[in-house]
Amino acid sequence: MATADADSRMRINDGSALVWLLEGGARVSPRFAIGVELFQPSTLTGFTSGRSFASSGRQTERAVLGLMRARLAGSDRLAVDAVGGGGVLFQHHELRNAPCAGCAVTFAQDFDQEAPAFALGVDTPIRAGSHVDVVPVLRYYALARGDHTTALPDVVPWQFEFTSSARLLFAVNGRARW
Numbered sequence: 001m002a003t004a005d006a007d008s009r010m011r012i013n014d015g016s017a018l019v020w021l022l023e024g025g026a027r028v029s030p031r032f033a034i035g036v037e038l039f040q041p042s043t044l045t046g047f048t049s050g051r052s053f054a055s056s057g058r059q060t061e062r063a064v065l066g067l068m069r070a071r072l073a074g075s076d077r078l079a080v081d082a083v084g085g086g087g088v089l090f091q092h093h094e095l096r097n098a099p100c101a102g103c104a105v106t107f108a109q110d111f112d113q114e115a116p117a118f119a120l121g122v123d124t125p126i127r128a129g130s131h132v133d134v135v136p137v138l139r140y141y142a143l144a145r146g147d148h149t150t151a152l153p154d155v156v157p158w159q160f161e162f163t164s165s166a167r168l169l170f171a172v173n174g175r176a177r178w
Helices: none
Strands: 019-027 032-041 044-050 053-074 079-098 107-123 126-129 132-143 165-176
Touching: 019 053, 019 165, 032 079, 032 107, 053 107, 053 132
Parallel strands: none
Antiparallel strands: 019 032, 032 053, 044 053, 053 079, 079 107, 107 132, 126 132, 132 165
16 A cells, blocks of 8 residues: 555546565675665556547656665564665656547657655564565655646646655565575
C-alpha cells in the first residue's frame, strides 16, 4: 500500500497508486548493512478529447536508491532496522495527439528527466525459516522532481506537467538470507 501522488506526476491521470520494490544488500558489520533498492510506481495513463482532437499521455517512473541499514534493536528472530538512502528518479513521459477520437496519432513526443530521490524508513525483519525473513516495511520517499507546470505565458502540455512529492509506503517483503 502506498499513498497516491499521481496528480504530482501528470495532471490528467488514471489515479493508480500501486508500487513495487526490489531490494538487495549485504551486511558490513553485525549492526550495519548497505544495499540497493529499485522502486517503481505504477504507470499512469490519461486521455482527453474534443470535437477536433484526441490527446493521450503515459508516464512511468523508476528510482534506484543506495541504502544504509542500521540495526536499532532485536535479535536474529525479530529486529527493528532504520533504513535511509538516496539515488535517482528516472521519469519518462509520452504525449500522443490525433485530429479526432479514434483517428491515427499525428503527433508524438517523449520527454525524459532524472531527479533526486530519497528514502527513510523502518524495516522489521521476522525470521520465518533458516534462510527466509518476512519483513514489514515502512518507507517515506521524497521525490524531488522539481516544478514543471504551466505558468503563463509558458504553456506546458498536461502530459509533461509534474511537481515534487512525497510518498508513504507500507509493504511486506520476503527476504532470502545466508
